[in-house]
Amino acid sequence: MTKSFTVTARDPASSARTAVLGTAHGVVETPAFMPVASQGSVKGLTHAVLEELGAQIILVNAYHLSLRPGADAVAALGGVHGFISWQKPLLSDSGGFQIFSMSPLVKVVEEGVRFSSHLDGTKIFLTPEDAVDIQAKLGTDIMMCLDYFPPYPATETTMREAMERTGRWAARAKKRFDARESLQQFWGISQGGVYPDLRAGGIAGLMEIGFDGYAYGGLGIGEPKSRLFEVLEQGDALLPVDKPRYLMGMGYIEDIFEAVARGVDMFDCVLPTRNARNGSLFTSRGRISIKNVKYAADANPLDEACSCYTCRNFSRAYLRHLFERGEIASAVLNTIHNLHFYLDIFRRIRHSIQSNSFSLLKKSILSDSNVEKEEKT
């Protein structure tokens, strides 16, 4: 079952598709949402709850785990699967994004990236080959290539250099990956920002090297949505149809639908879990800020239409009380709800593609019940 990707249905009106992604730890039905477990734990949830919610795959962060407890420590405990006791598929991000966003004193040279640990300032030099070695020790099912991108907006010249360097790193990393037998998959990350020629060049470079899957990197960092969607359309036309496509780090429901329509299969984002901890909750009628005093005596569930444990059992008044008191159960119950909301939308997306109703679902979710807006009352 390792390294398979079988398209099972296509939307006639868009590039949306369902597929089954095979990994060494089981299959993932796509389009799929990966809850983020940077440190090996989806914040607020036990694995048991996560499985009940229907999470098929979670994302861990190679940067965080390689700093603490360290890749060798994780390897000695049976890789991430053994260490965190999660026997379903795992994807590890390479850490590039965290290095550029969290580390002081980052310096990128051709050989790799020199940075200081955000924890104690320890100087670290990381090459694309190192990122492969670390993730091989972590033993995740899907490893990501180390990429590099400048902040938005970047000039075409700066972006071209970043895209080309990311391409050269990808070639070196793939060579390192190919040097050992592995049940792991290795996915490339294209750069090029929203410059069509550069993104096309980035994608072509990766395809020439050949990866098990292809990610869009360096997006969702400030560029206009229209440019983002153009990039995805361009990628849809260029990328092989028989490999999974992954839009990294983007999680607005609206963007997810637009990306699925443009052939994207995989997503990850901290949005549902981080919002949950901040008391910002998704409902079928819009977003709710549970700390609002108007919910203090509200005996209704968060969302009448929701079947999650939180909505089946608890009132808005109780959820507000837990949030205001800083109770741990607030983070837990809110995260259950928001993640159920996301995973349920992905179930509905897959079902709609298989029953030729994707565009109807997209329209209904994004129009009168706009989930990005504040709840209408």
Next chain:
Amino acid sequence: MTKSFTVTARDPASSARTAVLGTAHGVVETPAFMPVASQGSVKGLTHAVLEELGAQIILVNAYHLSLRPGADAVAALGGVHGFISWQKPLLSDSGGFQIFSMSPLVKVVEEGVRFSSHLDGTKIFLTPEDAVDIQAKLGTDIMMCLDYFPPYPATETTMREAMERTGRWAARAKKRFDARESLQQFWGISQGGVYPDLRAGGIAGLMEIGFDGYAYGGLGIGEPKSRLFEVLEQGDALLPVDKPRYLMGMGYIEDIFEAVARGVDMFDCVLPTRNARNGSLFTSRGRISIKNVKYAADANPLDEACSCYTCRNFSRAYLRHLFERGEIASAVLNTIHNLHFYLDIFRRIRHSIQSNSFSLLKKSILSDSNVEKEEKT
């Protein structure tokens, strides 16, 4: 089923007994441990997990809930049962202990207690009658009488005054309680510290008024253990055998066994849940501080002998990692374990009394595997 208490077995060698306590929301098998849900949530757990762990009854705090969201707000949402969506038995502490331990500027007069809210300094005057009215609104199955005690050590004179005032308050409160029809139970709290005459007087006073259950208050605040046990022996001889007895706020396993042997039926304590959040975990081989670096690469479960979700699934290395990273799952998994440990000991206590092996169990738990000590390695 309201207000019944049926002794089902007696230990021939001590005053230990099992019983079934009937309440308006179901029965509690005693000896029973009540997890503490001061604000209506056992910190770190959802009710679903709590029920899986076998909690039969939880304790909420009238002081906290009457300040926020307020007794009327709770009443409007269906009482505490409706507000927090917990349909099993609930006991509410009257708030006396919190007033004396958390509030600045407490002044006790014959009429009641004047204090400032620990939240915003609001001046509050609370009478024993008010404490009844508040708990009537909260609708808990077992209400506690408002009591008063000085800090340890107190002179005999001071203690006598406190005990006598507590007795007069109990009479007033019972009169208020009796003035309305109720499915709730009302339990008295004896004072008197460790002065035998005073404790005897306190108990006699309560028995003369007549309560559905009898609690020992003002203990576990610094007095020698031997004096505490003498009080319980004294109470065992004085209290009616057909009413439940509750030792408030004490939770060391050793003390629990000694108290059960002296006829105590009910216990509550924050120890297992608070310790869990601090990384202090009970095991059959002693206590473990999970933050210790020696567990960083330890692939073993917390306790080989434990069948809880945490021990069935996770290594000490992962639990240490979660604790060090401040992950919410650390509090959740640790609390599951510690509370399972407590509730399991209570199941074993009940079983041992019913099978004439209580003293054997007591000896085995408290001797070679002393749970209060650091783990032997």
